[in-house]
Amino acid sequence: MSAETIIQNFADTHGCLVGICDSTPFHFLHDQLTRKKVPFTTPDIQKRIDPSLTMPNVNSIIVIGVNYHKKLAMPSDDSVLPSVPRGALSMVAVGIDYHIVVTSLLKQLATTLYAYKPFDYQIFCDTGPLVDRAVAKRAGLGFIGRNHSVISKRFGSLFSIGYMLTSLPLDSALTNENDNAPPGDLCGDCRRCIECCPTRALSVDDLCYERCLSYLTQCKADILPSLQQKMGVTLYGCDICTSVCPHNAATPFEEITDIEWMHPQLDPFLALSNRTFKEKYGDSAFFWRGKNVLQRNARIAKENQRQGGDP
Numbered sequence: 001m002s003a004e005t006i007i008q009n010f011a012d013t014h015g016c017l018v019g020i021c022d023s024t025p026f027h028f029l030h031d032q033l034t035r036k037k038v039p040f041t042t043p044d045i046q047k048r049i050d051p052s053l054t055m056p057n058v059n060s061i062i063v064i065g066v067n068y069h070k071k072l073a074m075p076s077d078d079s080v081l082p083s084v085p086r087g088a089l090s091m092v093a094v095g096i097d098y099h100i101v102v103t104s105l106l107k108q109l110a111t112t113l114y115a116y117k118p119f120d121y122q123i124f125c126d127t128g129p130l131v132d133r134a135v136a137k138r139a140g141l142g143f144i145g146r147n148h149s150v151i152s153k154r155f156g157s158l159f160s161i162g163y164m165l166t167s168l169p170l171d172s173a174l175t176n177e178n179d180n181a182p183p184g185d186l187c188g189d190c191r192r193c194i195e196c197c198p199t200r201a202l203s204v205d206d207l208c209y210e211r212c213l214s215y216l217t218q219c220k221a222d223i224l225p226s227l228q229q230k231m232g233v234t235l236y237g238c239d240i241c242t243s244v245c246p247h248n249a250a251t252p253f254e255e256i257t258d259i260e261w262m263h264p265q266l267d268p269f270l271a272l273s274n275r276t277f278k279e280k281y282g283d284s285a286f287f288w289r290g291k292n293v294l295q296r297n298a299r300i301a302k303e304n305q306r307q308g309g310d311p
Contacts, residue, residue: 004171006116007062010109017065017152017159019139020170023058025050026134033131039209039219047129051165054129055122060170062109063139065152065159066102068092069248072262073255086263087301089286090214090237092160094261095254097285099125102162110164117168125162132161139163139172143186147193147241148207151186156248186247193241198230202241213238217297218289233301235264235294236286266302270295 004020011018026049033045047053051061070091092098102125110121126132133150137143141161142152149157194202201211209215216223217236242248256262272280277291286294 001116002171003113003116003168006113007109007170010112011064014105014108015067016105017141017154019063019136019141020172021061021063021135021138021140022172023051023061023165025052026131026138029131029134039215042129044129048131051130055120055165055167057120057167058165060166060168060172061135061139062106062164062166062170063136063141064102064105064109064162065136065141065150065155066098066105066162067155067159067252068098069155069158069251069253070094070256070262071253072259073257085266085302085305086259087233087235087266087269087298089235089262089264090239091158091262093236093285094256095284097283097287098160099127099285100283102126102160106162106164113166113168120167122165123162124165125160128163130163132163135163136161145193145245145247146187146191146204147202147245149242151245151247154251156245156251157242158248158251190246192244192246196240196244198232198240199227213240218293220293223300228300229304229307231297231300232304233266235269235297235301236289266298266305269298270302 007018007020029049030045033048037043042048044053051058068091103123106123106125110123113119122128124130133144133148136150142150142157145151145157147157150159150161151157152159191204194204199211199213199216201208201213211227213231213234214237216227216231217234217238223231272291272295274291277294278287281287
């Protein structure tokens with residue numbers, strides 16, 4: 001059995017996307033990364049482009065995509081949500097931290113492969129130096145859509161990306177769903193994500209991070225009042241551009257039965273101490289950002305709701 005077969009079998013067993021790509025530098029990203037600072041990433045542009053600066057003996061990159069689509073199982077209409085002031089968490093932030101989930105899968109895969117043939121590797125999920133979307137596209141997981149996310153056939157754009165730098169010389173033709181599709185190629189004339197973005201952070205050619213609601217809920221800087229009003233009741237992340245995307249309509253999802261996980265009550269959330277915040281949300285994807293930022297967002301959400309904003 002080949003290493004490529006082991007990798008594909010692992011992905012099939014665990015229900016995730018998988019692809020393999022070569023480790024040549026992503027030179028085409030240089031101008032883009034030089035021109036625009038991307039928040040929460042290393043400022044070392046060369047390290048973001050060249051995998052060998054992270055792992056000198058890298059030969060191939062294994063990339064996986066793990067579905068994070070979630071829906072509330074109970075009714076979420078006006079008869080339920082406005083009964084008490086509630087906020088909204090992006091579905092990627094609901095449940096166990098995706099960093100933990102994806103990293104654990106990659107470690108299991110590494111262990112399985114290592115038994116076949118010892119090799120060197122490094123694992124990353126949303127914390128590595130490379131541009132995740134560029135790596136996932138090269139590995140054939142999908143194309144870059146107008147929402148500036150990787151869109152796959154199976155999960156749409158509702159999946160978390162993780163990758164493993166390896167010293168193994170692997171065949172890069174493992175999966176090629178939409179390989180080499182240019183940005184927006186399969187979006188056709190659709191502009192729903194662009195038109196629905198409340199802060200106009202999206203355009204065909206660009207994503208303005210400073211206006212993106214997902215970024216605003218994570219930044220520590222003061223938020224302009226005009227942008228605060230656009231945040232609605234969002235506490236962390238944003239699902240607006242993904243929720244309107246036709247590619248996500250048929251994506252399989254996990255039902256969430258506890259409304260508190262997706263729409264926590266604002267008053268108890270604002271009353272959380274450091275200790276209770278850690279106890280309740282210590283294994284969540286937003287815990288890293290800290291209680292103060294999340295409670296700032298909760299105060300904004302409460303004010304927006306008081307003024308008749310989103311429920």
